[in-house]
C-alpha cells in the first residue's frame with residue numbers, strides 16, 4: 001500500500017468513528033463527575049428486573065445502530081455480499097460496543113455513563129447478571145489503562161468488525177484483504193505515533209468473545225424467566241442480532 005492509500009484508509013476509518021458515536025469523547029469527559037446519588041442508585045436497585053433489562057436493551061440497541069452505521073462507512077464493507085455484512089455485524093457488533101463503552105467509563109471511580117449520569121456497578125444489580133457486568137467493568141478498566149485515542153479505538157473497532165475468521169462467511173478472501181489493509185494502516189499509525197507498545201496489551205479476542213457469550217447466556221436466562229417481554233418489548237434489531 002502506498003502512503004497516500006494508507007492515509008486515505010486512516011482518514012476513512014477515523015471519520016467513520018467520529019461520525020458514528022452518539023457522544024463525543026470530550027462530552028463524556030465533561031460529565032464524568034456527574035454521578036448518581038446513593039438514593040438514586042437505591043431507586044434503580046428497587047426497580048423490577050424486567051424493567052431494567054428493557055431499558056438496558058434499548059440503550060444497547062441504540063448504540064448498536066450507530067455501530068451498524070460505522071460498519072457501512074468503512075471502505076469495502078458495502079461492497080461485501082449482504083450475507084457477509086450481516087454475518088460480520090451479528091458476530092462483531094457487541095464486541096465493538098464493549099470497546100466503545102470504555103469511552104464512557106470513569107476508571108477513577110469505576111462508573112459508566114448511563115441515562116445521563118455516571119453509574120456505579122451496583123446500579124445494575126437488579127439485572128441479575130453481576131458476573132457479566134463485573135467482567136465488563138474489568139474490561140473497561142483495562143481499556144482505560146491503555147488510554148486509547150479515538151484513532152486507535154476506530155481501528156480496533158474496524159478490525160473487530162472486518163474479521164475474516166468469523167464463521168459462515170461466504171467470501172472470506174474479500175474480508176481478509178480488507179482486514180490486512182486495516183492491519184497495515186493501524187501499524188503505520190501506531191509507528192508514526194510511537195504507540196506500537198499497545199499492540200501486546202490490547203484485549204485478546206477470546207476475552208471479548210467470552211463477555212459476549214456471557215451476555216447471550218444472561219439474555220437466555222432472562223427470556224426463560226420472562227418469555228413474553230423479550231418477544232414483545234425488545235427492539236427488532238436486538239432480537240435479530242441476539243435472539
Ligand SMILES: CCS(=O)(=O)c1ccc(CC(=O)Nc2nc(-c3ccccc3)c(C(=O)c3ccccc3CC(C)C)s2)cc1
Nearest residue numbers: 021022023056057059063100101103104112113114115136
Ligand atoms: C457506546 C457509544 S458512546 O457514544 O460512547 C455511549 C452512548 C450511550 C451511552 C449511555 C448508555 O447506553 N450506557 C450504557 N451502559 C451500559 C453498561 C451496562 C453495564 C456495564 C457497562 C455499561 C449499558 C448496557 O445496558 C450494556 C452495555 C453493553 C453490554 C451489556 C449491557 C447490559 C446488558 C444487560 C444489555 S447502556 C454511553 C456511551
